[in-house]
Amino acid sequence: MERLEGNTHAIEGDIMSQKESALAPVPDEVGHHYDRFAVIAATKPGDNLHVGYWDSPDSEVPAEEAADRLTDMMAEKLTIGAGSRVLDLGCGVGGPGVRIARLTGAQVTGISVSQEQVKLANSLAESAGLADRVVFQQANAMELPFPAQSFDAVIALESIPHMPDRGQVLAQICRVLRPGGRLVLTDLFERAPIPAAKQPTVDRFHNAFMSTMVQAEDYPPMLRRAGLWFEEILDISEQTLRKSFLWFSARMNQAQPGLETTFGDTMADRFDTADMADIPEYGYLMVVAKRPEE
Secondary structure (H helix, E strand, O other), X not given: OEEOOOOOOOOOOOOOOHHHHHOOOOHHHHHHHHHHHHHHHOOOOOOOOOOOOOOOOOOOOOHHHHHHHHHHHHHHHHOOOOOOEEEEEOOOOOHHHHHHHHHHOOEEEEEXXXXXXXXXXXXHHHHOOOOOOEEEEEOOHHHOOOOOOOEEEXXXXXXXXXXXXXXXXXXXXXXXXXXXXXXXXXXXXXXXXXOOOOHHHHHHHHHHHOOOOEOHHHHHHHHHHHOXXXXXXXXXXXXXXXXXXXXXXXXXXXXXXXXXXXXXXXXXXXXXXXXXXXOOOEEEEEEEEEOOOO
């Protein structure tokens, strides 16, 4: 795990990379895509298909346990406890939000643009006996439907790459955070220039999953303009991506009959995430920020 030290004053204009703006996802399209994908991808309630965290490349920790560990790491950085109000921005089918509520005692509100994900997430909260503290609803992170200063913390686990304007989302997060409230998110980024021979693979990945990437140095000025204080950026690519891409590939192959029926083609025709496993220039960030005290 590498802490990145960049020039926090280097970029003051519109810092969204051309790679992001050219492929900016449309929320309604993302929601429709994950409506269809939600039921197929999950093999059991709360079975989110998100990145895991392993201490070393040869770790034998199961992928599901590694995924829970990443959720736990992010929750620790939120510094929350019983009674805290947490916004889960891009909640998936509810696994991380329910886990955070169970481990910390916090009240969690999760949002997704996918109606089917929200249904599955609320069903999970109910089956876990946490429906009184964990609620999921359909909403767009670009226009959060909550009053100012509603939350003590915000977590965004792999959701911001699917949003068309990271800066606008961060400004919305700042608005709904209370003074001193914390944000922890993960994002996809370019660790080094992608070799020309590998760029088509990266482009196919982003097109298949309706996502974009940034560069690490984008974050400090983006956070500052949104009204947030930058605290930490960690490059956790080595601990997360290769094993996760291989795990995703195995899971998608397992779900392929349903994918063919739902999407009208084979997963191999759409994209095999195993193709991303050996692109070390492609990375995964954890970002920590806070709204300053007034």
